[in-house]
Every structure is written in C-alpha cells, then in structure tokens.
Amino acid sequence: MYVAVKGGETAIANAHRLFAARRRGDTSVPGLQLEQIVGQLAFAVARVMSEGSLYDRELAALAIRQAGGDLIEAIFLVRAYRTTLPRFGYSEPIATDRMRAARRISATYKDLPGGQLLGPTFDYSHRLIDFSYDPDAGPDEPALAAHGVASDLPRVTDLLGADGLMEADPLAGSDMVGDLTRDPLELPAARDLRLQNLSRGDEGFLLALGYSTQRGYARTHPFAGEIRIGEVELEFDAPEFGFAVTIGTIEVTECQMINQFKGSAKVPPQFTRGYGLVFGQSERKAMSMALVDRALRWREFDEEPGAPAQDEEFVLSHSDNIQASGFVEHLKLPHYVDFQAELELLRKMHAEIAANASSAQTSAREAAE
Amino acid sequence: MTMRDLPLLEIEGLTHFYGAQLGCRNVSFDIYSGEVLAIVGESGSGKSTLLNCLSAQLRPTGGTIHYRMRDGSRLDVYGAGEAEQRRLLRTDWGFVHQHPHRGLRMGVSAGANVGERLMVVGERHYGNIRAKALEWLGKVEIDGARIDDVPNTFSGGMQQRLQIARNLVTEPRLIFMDEPTGGLDVSVQARLLDLIRTLVADLGLSVIIVTHDLAVARLLSDRIMVMKGGEVIETGLTDQVLDDPHMPYTQLLVSSILQVGA
Amino acid sequence: MSLSEISEQPAGYNFAYLDEQTKRMIRRAILKAIAIPGYQVPFASREMPMPYGWGTGGIQVTASIIGPDDVLKVIDQGADDTTNAVSIRNFFARTAGVAMTSRAEEATIIQTRHRIPETPLHTGQILVYQVPIPEPLRFLEPRETETRKMHALSEYGLMHVKLYEDIARHGHIATTYAYPVMVEDRYVMDPSPTPKFDNPKMHMSPALQLFGAGREKRIYAVPPHTKVVSLDFEDHPFSVQEWPDTQCAMCGAEGVYFDEVLLDDRGGRMFVCSDTDYCERRQAEGHFGHLHASGGAGAAAPENR
Numbered sequence: 001m002y003v004a005v006k007g008g009e010t011a012i013a014n015a016h017r018l019f020a021a022r023r024r025g026d027t028s029v030p031g032l033q034l035e036q037i038v039g040q041l042a043f044a045v046a047r048v049m050s051e052g053s054l055y056d057r058e059l060a061a062l063a064i065r066q067a068g069g070d071l072i073e074a075i076f077l078v079r080a081y082r083t084t085l086p087r088f089g090y091s092e093p094i095a096t097d098r099m100r101a102a103r104r105i106s107a108t109y110k111d112l113p114g115g116q117l118l119g120p121t122f123d124y125s126h127r128l129i130d131f132s133y134d135p136d137a138g139p140d141e142p143a144l145a146a147h148g149v150a151s152d153l154p155r156v157t158d159l160l161g162a163d164g165l166m167e168a169d170p171l172a173g174s175d176m177v178g179d180l181t182r183d184p185l186e187l188p189a190a191r192d193l194r195l196q197n198l199s200r201g202d203e204g205f206l207l208a209l210g211y212s213t214q215r216g217y218a219r220t221h222p223f224a225g226e227i228r229i230g231e232v233e234l235e236f237d238a239p240e241f242g243f244a245v246t247i248g249t250i251e252v253t254e255c256q257m258i259n260q261f262k263g264s265a266k267v268p269p270q271f272t273r274g275y276g277l278v279f280g281q282s283e284r285k286a287m288s289m290a291l292v293d294r295a296l297r298w299r300e301f302d303e304e305p306g307a308p309a310q311d312e313e314f315v316l317s318h319s320d321n322i323q324a325s326g327f328v329e330h331l332k333l334p335h336y337v338d339f340q341a342e343l344e345l346l347r348k349m350h351a352e353i354a355a356n357a358s359s360a361q362t363s364a365r366e367a368a369e
Numbered sequence: 370m371t372m373r374d375l376p377l378l379e380i381e382g383l384t385h386f387y388g389a390q391l392g393c394r395n396v397s398f399d400i401y402s403g404e405v406l407a408i409v410g411e412s413g414s415g416k417s418t419l420l421n422c423l424s425a426q427l428r429p430t431g432g433t434i435h436y437r438m439r440d441g442s443r444l445d446v447y448g449a450g451e452a453e454q455r456r457l458l459r460t461d462w463g464f465v466h467q468h469p470h471r472g473l474r475m476g477v478s479a480g481a482n483v484g485e486r487l488m489v490v491g492e493r494h495y496g497n498i499r500a501k502a503l504e505w506l507g508k509v510e511i512d513g514a515r516i517d518d519v520p521n522t523f524s525g526g527m528q529q530r531l532q533i534a535r536n537l538v539t540e541p542r543l544i545f546m547d548e549p550t551g552g553l554d555v556s557v558q559a560r561l562l563d564l565i566r567t568l569v570a571d572l573g574l575s576v577i578i579v580t581h582d583l584a585v586a587r588l589l590s591d592r593i594m595v596m597k598g599g600e601v602i603e604t605g606l607t608d609q610v611l612d613d614p615h616m617p618y619t620q621l622l623v624s625s626i627l628q629v630g631a
Numbered sequence: 632m633s634l635s636e637i638s639e640q641p642a643g644y645n646f647a648y649l650d651e652q653t654k655r656m657i658r659r660a661i662l663k664a665i666a667i668p669g670y671q672v673p674f675a676s677r678e679m680p681m682p683y684g685w686g687t688g689g690i691q692v693t694a695s696i697i698g699p700d701d702v703l704k705v706i707d708q709g710a711d712d713t714t715n716a717v718s719i720r721n722f723f724a725r726t727a728g729v730a731m732t733s734r735a736e737e738a739t740i741i742q743t744r745h746r747i748p749e750t751p752l753h754t755g756q757i758l759v760y761q762v763p764i765p766e767p768l769r770f771l772e773p774r775e776t777e778t779r780k781m782h783a784l785s786e787y788g789l790m791h792v793k794l795y796e797d798i799a800r801h802g803h804i805a806t807t808y809a810y811p812v813m814v815e816d817r818y819v820m821d822p823s824p825t826p827k828f829d830n831p832k833m834h835m836s837p838a839l840q841l842f843g844a845g846r847e848k849r850i851y852a853v854p855p856h857t858k859v860v861s862l863d864f865e866d867h868p869f870s871v872q873e874w875p876d877t878q879c880a881m882c883g884a885e886g887v888y889f890d891e892v893l894l895d896d897r898g899g900r901m902f903v904c905s906d907t908d909y910c911e912r913r914q915a916e917g918h919f920g921h922l923h924a925s926g927g928a929g930a931a932a933p934e935n936r
Contacts, residue, residue, distance in 0.1 A: 008717040184673035326683030341807035489788030495864040
C-alpha cells in the first residue's frame with residue numbers, strides 16, 4: 001500500500017519553527033540588540049540599505065537579525081517591505097559638494113581645496129586578527145580636527161571642468177530621472193536607470209566586473225579622482241510649503257572616477273567620468289560602480305565593445321542579487337512534472353535504439369541464412 | 370525593355386559619415402543582373418562602409434539605393450521599413466562575411482545552417498529541408514556525411530563554403546561578399562575562388578565583392594571600382610582598369626601586386 | 632502626494648497584498664495582453680515577499696484580478712498539497728481571505744505551476760500560470776533587444792532551427808516541456824514549463840489564460856477560444872507524452888499525466904496521477920488502482936484491467 005505525501009502545510013510550519021530555534025542559537029547567550037547591529041556592524045547595515053534601496057538603519061538591522069546574518073536574505077526582506085511603501089515624490093538632488101564629510105580622499109592631487117581627509121577607514125591597517133580586542137573596553141578617544149567635519153568641498157571633477165579638462169556632466173540639468181522599481185526596465189536604458197540599477201546591484205557582482213575592466217576587459221584608465229563619505233541633507237519639495245524643506249540627513253559614499261580622455265573634431269580632448277553613489281560607507285561598492293558605469297558608456301565615446309562590463313543587457317539583467325538568488329534557488333522547487341517529461345522521452349529513445357538494434361540483428365541473421 | 374535590361378541595384382550619391390569622420394562620399398553606380406562588381410582599395414579606403422550601406426546594414430547619411438524586386442517594382446531600400454530590409458537580407462540577398470563566425474551559427478549543425486533560410490521563408494517539411502541541405506552541401510563540395518556536424522569542426526575553407534551554401538539555398542539574386550577569401554591559405558583560396566566563379570556563372574548571380582586583392586578581383590569580376598579616402602577614383606571593365614590604369618593610385622596598386630607576383 | 636495624504640495612509644497591508652495603484656497598473660498590462668494574444672507586455676513587476684522564481688509573476692496577476700467572491704485553487708506540479716502551492720494558498724488566505732478549493736470546476740481562479748488540470752475548464756474561469764522565462768527565443772538568442780525585434784517582424788525561422796537540430800540529433804523533437812506554440816497565427820509563445828502533454832488543452836480553451844513572469848517583468852495572455860498550435864514539422868508532427876499500458880496506482884486512470892514514484896532501490900516504481908484533485912475524485916467515485924488501500928487490483932472500476 002502506498003500513501004501519497006501529504007501535509008505540506010504542517011511540514012512548512014515545522015520547518016519554520018526549527019529554523020527560528022537555530023537562528024536564535026544558544027538561549028543562554030543574550031540576544032542581539034538592534035543598537036548593537038547598527039553600531040557595531042555598520043558595514044553590513046550599509047550594504048543592506050544600499051542594495052535594499054531603503055535608507056533606514058534600524059530596519060536594516062532588524063532584517064539582518066531576522067536573516068541570521070545572511071545579507072542577501074536581509075536585503076530581500078528590506079526590498080519586500082520597501083515595495084509596499086507609498087511614494088511621496090522625488091527629493092531634490094543631494095548636494096554632495098556640501099557634504100559634511102567624514103572622509104575625503106583624492107588620488108589625483110596631493111592637495112586640493114578642502115584638503116585630503118583620511119577619516120575612518122580600513123586602509124593602511126594590517127589585516128591581523130586582533131585576539132586581544134575587547135568590545136567592552138572603550139576605544140581610545142578619536143583625534144578629531146579642531147574645525148570638526150569638513151564641508152564645502154568642491155568636487156575634483158568640477159575643478160577640472162573649470163579648466164575645460166573634464167567632460168560636462170552628461171546628466172546635469174536633467175531634473176527628472178526614471179525609476180526602475182516603478183517602470184519596467186527597457187533596453188537600451190539611459191544612464192539614470194543604469195546608475196540606479198548599479199547602485200542597487202550586488203556588490204560582489206560589481207566588484208568582479210569593475211576588476212575585469214582593470215585587467216583589460218574594457219580598460220578605461222581610471223583614476224580615483226575623489227572618494228567622499230559623509231552626511232548630506234535631503235530636501236523634499238512639499239506642495240504645502242511651495243519650497244523645499246530639509247527632512248533629514250543621509251550618509252552616502254560617492255566616487256568620481258576620472259577616466260581615459262576623449263576628444264573629437266569639435267571638442268578638444270577631455271577626461272571622461274565614471275560615477276558611483278551608495279548609502280552608508282561602502283567605498284568598494286562605490287568604486288566598482290564607477291568603473292562599471294564608465295565601461296557601460298562605451299557608445300558615447302565610440303569605444304570598441306565586447307567586454308562583459310560593457311554589455312549593458314548582460315550587466316543590468318544580472319546585477320540584482322534578489323532576482324539572481326530567487327531564480328537560482330527556485331531549482332529547489334519540485335520539478336517532477338518536467339523531469340518526468342524528460343524521462344519519458346529518454347526511455348522512448350532508448351526503446352527505439354534497442355528495437356533498431358534487434359531488427360538489424362534479425363536482418364543480419366536473415367542475410368546470413 | 371525586359372527586366373534584365375533594367376538595373377538590379379541603383380546607387381545614387383551614397384555618402385556616409387561616422388560623426389565627423391568620412392566613411393564614403395558621393396558614390397553612384399548601377400549593377401545589372403548577372404554582373405559581378407569588385408570594389409577594391411586598401412583598408413580604410415571606405416569599401417567596407419560602402420558594402421554595409423549597400424546591403425542595408427548601415428543607414429547612410431546621404432544618397433539613395435533602389436532595388437528591382439522580382440515583380441519588377443523598384444524598392445527604395447532605406448525608405449522601406451526594417452522588416453522589409455531584413456526580409457531581403459534573408460531571402461533575395463546574401464551576405465558572405467570574411468569571418469565565418471559572423472555568417473554562420475557556429476553552435477548548430479551544417480544542415481541547420483543551410484536549412485535556416487528555408488525555414489525562415491516557411492518551409493515546414495523536415496525531409497525536404499534536409500534533402501535541400503544535402504544538395505547544397507554537395508554543390509559547395511562538402512561531404513554529405515558532415516551534415517550533422519557543427520561548423521566548429523570544419524576547416525576555414527569548408528566554413529566559407531558552408532557560408533556560401535547557407536546564402537544560396539533560397540536562390541537569391543544579389544550576393545554581397547566581404548573579403549571572402551581573406552585569411553585562407555593560397556591553395557584553399559584558389560579552390561574557393563574557383564567554386565564561387567562556377568556558382569556565380571551557373572546561377573546567373575549578381576555579386577558585389579569587396580577585396581583588397583586585385584587577383585581576386587581579376588578572377589571574379591566583370592567591372593571594378595577603385596576606392597581611396599572614401600571616394601571612387603576609377604571605375605571600368607576589370608581587364609581594362611587592371612591592364613591600363615589611369616589614376617596614379619590605381620597604377621600603384623596594380624604595380625604592387627605585379628611586384629608581389631613577380 | 633501631499634503631506635496630509637501621506638499621514639492618512641492606512642496601516643497594514645491591502646486586500647490581496649498589492650496596493651490598488653499597482654493592481655490597476657497590472658490590470659492594464661493584462662488587458663493589453665488579452666488584446667494582443669501571445670504578446671509579452673512589460674510591466675513594473677513589484678518585489679514580493681517571496682523570492683523571484685517562486686511564482687511572483689503569477690501571484691501578482693492573481694492578486695490584481697482576485698475579488699472577495701472569488702474561489703481560488705492553487706496547484707504546483709498538478710498537486711494542491713505541494714509545498715509551494717501550500718505556501719501561495721496561505722499567502723492569499725492571509726491577505727485576501729477568499730474561499731479556497733481543490734476542485735478544478737469550483738474555482739474561479741486557478742493559479743498553477745507546470746500543469747493544466749485534467750478536468751476540462753469552463754467559461755468564466757481564469758487559469759494563471761507562473762512563468763520563469765517568458766521568452767521562447769531566449770535560449771536561441773539571449774538578447775532581449777534582438778528577440779523583441781524578432782517577434783515584431785515575425786522572424787521565427789530560428790525556432791524551427793532548434794526543432795530541426797533536435798530531430799537531426801535525436802530523431803525526435805527533444806523539447807518535452809515549455810514546448811513553443813504559435814498563438815492565433817501571430818506570436819510564438821512559451822506556454823511556461825508545463826509538459827507538452829498539456830499543450831492541446833490550451834487550444835480553443837473556454838477559460839482565460841494569463842501568464843505572469845515576475846522576475847522578467849512580463850505578462851501575456853491567451854483569451855478564451857484562441858488558436859494555440861504547437862510548432863512542428865509536417866513530417867514530424869507534434870505529439871504528446873504517452874505511458875503505454877500504465878494506469879494510476881491509486882485511481883486506475885489512463886491517458887493522464889503521471890508522476891513516477893520510486894518504491895525501492897531495485898527498480899520498483901509506480902505511476903500516479905499528477906493531478907491530485909482528479910485522482911482523489913476518481914477514488915471517491917469508486918475507481919481504484921492496484922496499490923490503493925481499498926485492496927487495489929482494480930476491485931471496483933471497470934476500466935481497470
């Protein structure tokens with residue numbers, strides 16, 4: 001006697017209960033508090049905000065905790081929540097040149113207006129596991145500059161632009177931008193949508209693509225013109241007031257790459273731009289994004305296409321880790337109907353081959369007789 | 370006048386610029402049914418640009434192209450929609466690329482490569498498609514036993530012959546060729562040229578062939594057009610132009626080939 | 632939106648989860664899809680609280696057309712009790728609170744993955760398919776820009792190249808599921824990964840068939856009484872799967888689509904209906920297969936041999 005598998009409902013409920021217990025771990029150890037995640041796992045929080053496309057540290061921390069530290073799962077939670085939120089409208093463009101910068105470095109000038117500001121960074125630290133690190137012992141008092149955080153930092157690209165050495169910002173003056181979470185992405189896509197896609201894109205995917213451009217797959221001769229990290233004001237134009245009001249500040253990382261110069265019969269050679277902007281502190285992501293942005297602009301500069309990072313359809317269609325992980329993992333779902341269809345065909349073909357072989361034998365025997 | 374007396378393709382003032390960069394300028398000529406025209410010149414002379422414009426693959430910045438359809442009507446090639454252009458390229462025209470991977474589907478069998486154009490025009494009988502593919506493999510001297518092999522397993526010369534079969538299976542009237550023998554060994558080249566010459570004569574094809582090799586032009590073409598710096602500088606019957614070139618540049622081209630030959 | 636409007640947003644989730652604005656957007660896409668049978672309409676697919684590839688397209692379509700009076704059936708692999716079918720049914724039970732059924736003829740909306748019910752559908756019903764890759768040309772031509780052009784110009788020769796290759800290599804058209812169809816003599820369409828066994832059920836169906844691909848952001852449709860023809864060659868005509876001399880081990884049915892179940896590691900196997908609703912109904916009517924708990928061996932049903 002055979003009883004078909006039933007009770008999917010109970011199985012699912014039990015699986016979720018078991019998962020909840022495992023996620024919590026040893027209950028004699030205190031549970032993670034959101035402030036701990038926000039305060040001590042800030043890079044994880046920044047990534048979840050960026051790729052989740054929603055600036056809310058507590059929500060990101062909530063998602064990270066619920067996901068047991070699986071960041072793509074946490075990004076997924078944030079995205080699924082974000083999509084239910086009402087859309088108020090568009091903010092004013094953020095003014096990153098008026099950023100209250102905690103860090104601002106340029107690889108192209110030794111010194112520049114506003115100065116180099118190393119700020120908080122992993123850079124120049126030796127990657128030795130610190131066995132003696134005690135999270136409960138307070139860190140040494142940071143040495144802050146007397147004038148506090150820097151602001152009013154002109155952009156390196158603007159300084160070059162003033163000398164006519166940098167291409168004009170191709171997006172400057174366009175006040176409406178698309179939104180690929182509201183309208184389906186159609187290809188070829190304009191740069192505003194490409195940038196949105198990249199900013200939401202998977203850090204690892206962009207890192208690999210950006211790296212590939214440096215190794216010769218669409219080389220763009222990049223210089224890190226400037227990387228800045230800090231708080232910018234967010235202004236929103238509410239109809240009731242008739243003017244823009246500041247509704248808060250957000251922390252962003254901005255990267256302006258200065259790339260291979262290009263000229264034409266009409267315009268003398270100028271450097272070209274690659275741009276990266278993400279929530280929170282994530283230099284790796286912002287830099288990768290800038291490299292890929294520039295590689296995707298090959299058409300504007302009559303460059304030879306063919307490298308993966310230049311392939312808009314390939315890059316934009318595969319950058320989203322929520323789409324990617326969903327589809328990869330859907331292979332776990334039952335496919336036995338399709339599999340049975342393949343089995344049926346294979347068996348039929350085997351039967352035919354066997355039948356042909358035996359009829360060939362028969363005819364060979366007949367020929368021999 | 371019969372249709373045969375009317376030009377198959379009429380080109381008037383064809384000009385193409387890539388931005389500010391000149392591709393080709395003010396090219397005009399007619400080509401008649403059964404005629405083979407060679408466009409010669411060094412690389413950068415504009416001959417590939419011209420070929421791409423002629424074959425409806427690159428919209429020129431100026432000028433017109435008219436094509437005489439099978440029913441005698443005269444089609445404004447760039448006035449027609451993309452659908453019509455693509456249909457022409459898949460049925461009544463052919464394009465033989467220098468690099469076989471651009472003209473073949475390297476991942477599908479030789480039979481399917483040849484049969485594709487038949488399927489495009491609506492052939493839905495597997496047996497007929499296969500028979501026709503076999504017939505054409507024979508015509509281009511490819512062993513029929515290779516019908517289910519993919520082009521990647523073919524030699525360079527075989528790939529080119531397969532490309533030709535793939536183009537000719539729908540019995541087109543006009544074939545464009547872009548350096549079809551480029552990159553092949555001399556002995557392989559000779560065999561391919563011989564095959565092309567035979568097929569063109571047997572089928573009464575009109576051909577526009579781009580080549581930098583004057584020997585190829587002499588062997589295949591009735592007429593020749595010499596290009597330099599994006600413009601046509603000399604044109605005429607192939608033997609006349611090659612035996613008695615008027616322009617100094619053509620003289621230089623001809624003498625350089627003679628030196629190599631000597 | 633004004634500040635006062637923002638502050639008046641209701642808390643919690645809307646009926647069937649999606650907000651009304653999104654539903655209207657999706658309904659517009661559905662209407663366009665119905666107007667152009669087989670044509671893939673891009674739509675602004677939302678991020679759903681379940682992963683892409685797990686039915687988000689079908690769920691958005693269902694959520695946009697469902698009303699409080701609808702009766703919903705959800706199947707995956709033909710079965711009402713597979714894990715993902717259970718999960719999707721729970722989602723709609725929680726967010727829409729509509730009546731659920733496993734009976735195909737009682738449902739007003741049937742959301743499915745990989746099967747069309749064995750029970751014939753009737754006028755007024757809507758079958759919603761979950762679609763992973765809506766583009767039938769995708770594996771021949773990966774570029775969306777190019778495939779859209781091919782559809783626009785009806786350039787479908789490549790589709791037959793694939794079928795030709797199958798026959799040349801295997802002696803058969805080797806596509807067994809997601810078998811491409813021509814809709815109303817115009818658009819080549821992917822019927823979603825249903826087995827080709829189900830293709831004939833799509834042809835001239837009295838039910839409305841809607842297809843949702845969430846990750847790929849496409850909706851397409853086959854309106855009632857529409858021609859749906861499976862692509863083939865004249866000398867290699869389309870045919871469906873057959874299991875000669877096979878009956879369902881539970882209900883004794885023949886000529887249905889079967890699941891194969893391995894019983895041991897010595898080659899022991901049995902076949903049961905993939906459509907669990909159909910199978911249970913036959914058993915309720917007294918049809919039994921040879922492994923049924925009733926004692927089996929075709930005790931009741933006359934057609935059991």
